[in-house]
Amino acid sequence: KAGVTQTPRYLIKTRGQQVTLSCSPISGHRSVSWYQQTPGQGLQFLFEYFSETQRNKGNFPGRFSGRQFSNSRSEMNVSTLELGDSALYLCASSKTGTGVGSSTDTQYFGPGTRLTVL
């Protein structure tokens, strides 16, 4: 079974620009979560989507947004980029992502998109 795929793998942008990152989950997985990883803050939760609905959102400014399509593929967008947005952006998929203590919770990560803001 193919894993989680993310495109592009690397991006270089300048301050003030916007960027869109894409994620395709494992086949059959309906929950897609996004995380930001930086050396200083570690892995932090951005948001989670299930059946095209955002069910949970982390503590990030409104410049960070996302969406999910009917085929479970997801995109996240960052507008008005700042230097501090430079990070590894990770997408993870699970069957249900409910957190109720079953194997359907298990999140599998894609390879990530390395974003550099100059």
Added chain:
Amino acid sequence: QKEVEQNSGPLSVPEGAIASLNCTYSDRVSQSFFWYRQYSGKSPELIMSIYSNGDKEDGRFTAQLNKASQYVSLLIRDSQPSDSATYLCAVNTGRRALTFGSGTRLQVQP
């Protein structure tokens, strides 16, 4: 207090030894617990998941969960140099999001 705490290390063990990695969490309603391994420059890779108290073994890896003490650990037997990586403890508290510890860097000396 951080929600998920790990010793940042580095934890250095000789090849063939047992590596013991520990994690504590603060939210008592947490239901799902995971260990991920992350090599430098790569994304996290799932090693183990555990949902109920006790031990769960998978090959050289054993996860231990004690909900009363809010403690989860990972034992790696017969450690190999290829096990050298950062190990991330992650907890799902039912909010459909994983909360990660800062990771423990493991170094296995040949």
